[in-house]
Amino acid sequence: MRYDVFIAGYGGQGVLLAGNLLSYAAIHEGKNVSFFPAYGVEKRGGAAMCTVVFADGETGSPVVGNPSVSVLLNQLSFDKYASKVKRGGVCIVNSTLIDIGGLTIPEVEIVQVPMNQIALDMGDVRMVNMVACGAYIEKTGAMQLSSLEAALKKALPERNHKLIPANVNAMNAGAKAAKG
Amino acid sequence: MKQVFSRPESLKDVSTHFCPGCNHGSVHRLVAEALDEFGIRSRTIGVASVGCSVFLYGYFDIDVIESPHGRAPAVATGAKRARPDRIVFTYQGDGDLAAIGTSEIIHAANRGENITVIFVNNTTYGMTGGQMAPTTLPGQKTSTSPYGRDTNKDGAPFKMAELLSNLDGVAFSARVALNNPKNVLNAKKLIKTAFRYQVENRGFSFIEALSSCPTNWGMQSLEANQRVTDEMIPYFPLGIYKNTADL
Amino acid sequence: MTVTSTEKLFVKGNEAVAMAAIEAGCRCYFGYPITPQSDIPEYLSRELPKSGGEFLQAESEIGAINMLLGASATGVRAMTSSSGPGISLKQEGISYMAGSELPGVIIDIMRSGPGLGGIDASQADYWQATRGGGHGGYRIIVLAPASVQEMYDLTMLAFDLSDIYRMPAMVLSDSVVGQMKESIVANPRAKLALPEKNWVVRGRAEGEEQKIVKSLHLGDGEMEAFHWQMDARYHELADKECRWEEVETADAELIVTAFGSTSRIAKTAIVMAREAGMKVGLIRPISLFPFPKKAYAQLSERCKLFLDIELSTGQMIDDVRLSVARDAEVAFYGRPPGAGSLPTPEELFEQIRKNYRATA
Numbered sequence: 001m002r003y004d005v006f007i008a009g010y011g012g013q014g015v016l017l018a019g020n021l022l023s024y025a026a027i028h029e030g031k032n033v034s035f036f037p038a039y040g041v042e043k044r045g046g047a048a049m050c051t052v053v054f055a056d057g058e059t060g061s062p063v064v065g066n067p068s069v070s071v072l073l074n075q076l077s078f079d080k081y082a083s084k085v086k087r088g089g090v091c092i093v094n095s096t097l098i099d100i101g102g103l104t105i106p107e108v109e110i111v112q113v114p115m116n117q118i119a120l121d122m123g124d125v126r127m128v129n130m131v132a133c134g135a136y137i138e139k140t141g142a143m144q145l146s147s148l149e150a151a152l153k154k155a156l157p158e159r160n161h162k163l164i165p166a167n168v169n170a171m172n173a174g175a176k177a178a179k180g
Numbered sequence: 181m182k183q184v185f186s187r188p189e190s191l192k193d194v195s196t197h198f199c200p201g202c203n204h205g206s207v208h209r210l211v212a213e214a215l216d217e218f219g220i221r222s223r224t225i226g227v228a229s230v231g232c233s234v235f236l237y238g239y240f241d242i243d244v245i246e247s248p249h250g251r252a253p254a255v256a257t258g259a260k261r262a263r264p265d266r267i268v269f270t271y272q273g274d275g276d277l278a279a280i281g282t283s284e285i286i287h288a289a290n291r292g293e294n295i296t297v298i299f300v301n302n303t304t305y306g307m308t309g310g311q312m313a314p315t316t317l318p319g320q321k322t323s324t325s326p327y328g329r330d331t332n333k334d335g336a337p338f339k340m341a342e343l344l345s346n347l348d349g350v351a352f353s354a355r356v357a358l359n360n361p362k363n364v365l366n367a368k369k370l371i372k373t374a375f376r377y378q379v380e381n382r383g384f385s386f387i388e389a390l391s392s393c394p395t396n397w398g399m400q401s402l403e404a405n406q407r408v409t410d411e412m413i414p415y416f417p418l419g420i421y422k423n424t425a426d427l
Numbered sequence: 428m429t430v431t432s433t434e435k436l437f438v439k440g441n442e443a444v445a446m447a448a449i450e451a452g453c454r455c456y457f458g459y460p461i462t463p464q465s466d467i468p469e470y471l472s473r474e475l476p477k478s479g480g481e482f483l484q485a486e487s488e489i490g491a492i493n494m495l496l497g498a499s500a501t502g503v504r505a506m507t508s509s510s511g512p513g514i515s516l517k518q519e520g521i522s523y524m525a526g527s528e529l530p531g532v533i534i535d536i537m538r539s540g541p542g543l544g545g546i547d548a549s550q551a552d553y554w555q556a557t558r559g560g561g562h563g564g565y566r567i568i569v570l571a572p573a574s575v576q577e578m579y580d581l582t583m584l585a586f587d588l589s590d591i592y593r594m595p596a597m598v599l600s601d602s603v604v605g606q607m608k609e610s611i612v613a614n615p616r617a618k619l620a621l622p623e624k625n626w627v628v629r630g631r632a633e634g635e636e637q638k639i640v641k642s643l644h645l646g647d648g649e650m651e652a653f654h655w656q657m658d659a660r661y662h663e664l665a666d667k668e669c670r671w672e673e674v675e676t677a678d679a680e681l682i683v684t685a686f687g688s689t690s691r692i693a694k695t696a697i698v699m700a701r702e703a704g705m706k707v708g709l710i711r712p713i714s715l716f717p718f719p720k721k722a723y724a725q726l727s728e729r730c731k732l733f734l735d736i737e738l739s740t741g742q743m744i745d746d747v748r749l750s751v752a753r754d755a756e757v758a759f760y761g762r763p764p765g766a767g768s769l770p771t772p773e774e775l776f777e778q779i780r781k782n783y784r785a786t787a
Contacts, residue, residue, distance in 0.1 A: 061771075
């Protein structure tokens with residue numbers, strides 16, 4: 001089985017960390033992983049995006065034209081990338097910041113999760129990426145939530161490990177919201 | 181019969197290709213004597229440059245790396261960093277060191293690389309046939325400055341010993357000449373000092389040796405020697421420009 | 428960090444290069460900052476001194492390559508890395524190293540050009556790398572990784588081949604493979620038998636012969652003889668050191684060929700083509716010099732249609748055409764490098780579909 005996910009937002013939303021987390025979680029489950037980042041020339045606040053591919057065998061192309069799952073965190077990335085999702089795929093959007101404007105994409109499920117709102121309710125808007133990861137796992141079943149928790153230990157520096165429980169709560173909240 | 185003069189062990193028993201009256205041979209000998217007297221020949225790596233100095237390995241009985249034009253200080257940096265227990269010196273002419281290799285010499289000096297640089301300044305590109313060098317004197321005619329060096333157009337000659345003495349990494353910087361026995365003796369003393377500083381890990385040591393080039397100057401040997409006295413030394417004063425320890 | 432476990436690590440391609448260099452026993456690194464390869468000097472500035480190695484940020488690319496020359500001449504393993512504009516500046520030193528028969532590893536993380544170009548992935552320096560790049564008519568070993576694992580493995584191999592054949596070896600990659608992170612196993616592979624470095628300049632001890640590392644040959648016939656000697660070495664490389672990968676070529680009616688990053692994108696396109704019922708395979712050269720000519724020649728005896736894909740207007744295609752049988756056709760699809768020019772698997776699939784024709 002080969003999974004691919006495209007994550008996009010603006011710098012500061014933790015797009016690359018979310019991609020890294022999903023990567024570590026996939027490695028935790030014994031998968032091969034390819035993480036391909038791309039970002040604007042701005043050091044702060046520019047566009048940020050990444051593609052994560054994981055598979056039991058070879059990961060193949062690190063670049064994906066039509067992702068089977070896209071996680072879009074701001075309006076700009078929604079406007080630019082929502083239509084690229086593959087037929088039969090899923091587009092998970094941060095509805096706090098994205099107005100989908102009644103857009104429908106043939107054979108693509110659009111899942112709206114108020115990620116910023118959930119993160120704020122959990123106490124820190126910076127956890128928006130954790131909410132997104134939770135929603136991704138809920139909608140795809142591509143990996144276990146427990147693997148993501150293990151991934152947090154790898155991806156976060158030791159001094160931030162005390163924040164792990166709060167982040168796990170944010171993931172759970174994201175998963176719950178995506179279930180609808 | 182008591183032998184009072186012999187070839188230094190660090191020099192091979194061959195005759196050089198240098199022109200009559202050229203001072204390269206003298207500088208070679210003084211460097212070789214320094215290596216002999218410190219007993220460091222067997223752990224010395226010479227770095228040859230491009231120009232008349234390229235045949236270093238033909239005359240010195242030591243291991244030698246030949247470097248691209250101007251790059252000897254970078255090559256020497258690599259060798260010294262890889263083998264810090266070796267004595268590493270470069271031997272470069274004025275076109276090599278003060279034109280195409282300015283970046284390499286200045287940065288090696290500024291890093292305080294623990295190497296010794298022997299810089300032979302004869303105010304011209306010798307091997308390529310007497311073109312204008314960065315040290316060509318104002319008004320001096322060469323094959324590419326047929327009307328004489330025009331400092332408005334070509335800039336003034338580089339005074340490398342002074343220039344490098346301003347860098348913190350430089351432990352020793354001096355200018356010597358070989359135009360009379362007194363200057364030769366002094367040159368020997370300062371060349372030895374430069375190598376001693378390396379042996380003592382004091383940092384970058386630099387010797388600028390004023391040299392004649394009778395062939396490219398279009399002069400007889402004695403005339404050329406006289407030009408060193410009359411024209412070069414007044415423009416490039418001899419002396420020690422930087423010294424971080426006692427002689 | 429020296430890693431010898433079988434644990435899966437998650438690292439950037441550029442970091443894998445740096446890790447492999449340390450594992451390979453690289454003692455000196457000299458470099459100059461340039462995007463998109465600065466992770467390599469950054470990693471080594473932190474980690475190389477811990478293992479007793481020497482890291483030095485040079486004053487220039489020219490300084491760096493000549494420091495590599497000097498260090499290598501004393502017999503230690505040494506490396507430099509750069510990208511397009513910096514690699515151009517290094518060509519003088521690479522030529523001198525080739526002329527002096529010096530080993531040394533050069534990492535080239537290609538970016539777009541000419542000139543300042545951009546920082547996006549490129550394969551437009553294929554010619555520069557595989558044709559020698561500098562003056563005088565020489566070649567260097569060129570290896571092209573397509574994954575982070577290969578960034579690690581081929582960097583280690585580059586050190587070995589460089590020592591064995593006494594010539595510079597280049598790892599030619601781009602910002603896709605350099606910047607992407609993958610799971611790798613940093614297992615040191617079996618060490619190749621290496622010849623003794625009896626030519627090393629390290630000070631002529633009593634009783635030893637004088638050692639000279641030089642590229643100047645003025646004697647009658649000397650330079651000519653040296654050229655034939657280099658040529659013989661290139662033939663030996665072609666005989667012994669060609670490396671390539673084939674995927675589903677056995678029954679293929681069309682064989683895609685690509686190296687490095689584009690070969691990865693092509694692999695997924697080939698899966699799509701197979702799913703669509705097309706018999707499509709892939710040949711990916713891993714060594715670009717020596718180029719695996721015989722592998723192409725053999726494939727082209729049966730399959731008469733190749734599709735060459737590159738991030739350029741076509742450079743490797745010269746070698747492909749020189750390698751395949753005369754009656755084989757080589758089609759081309761290129762995306763010259765630059766922002767937004769990285770092809771997708773879907774796009775390459777479309778090219779496969781367009782060129783594909785099944786024999787009856």
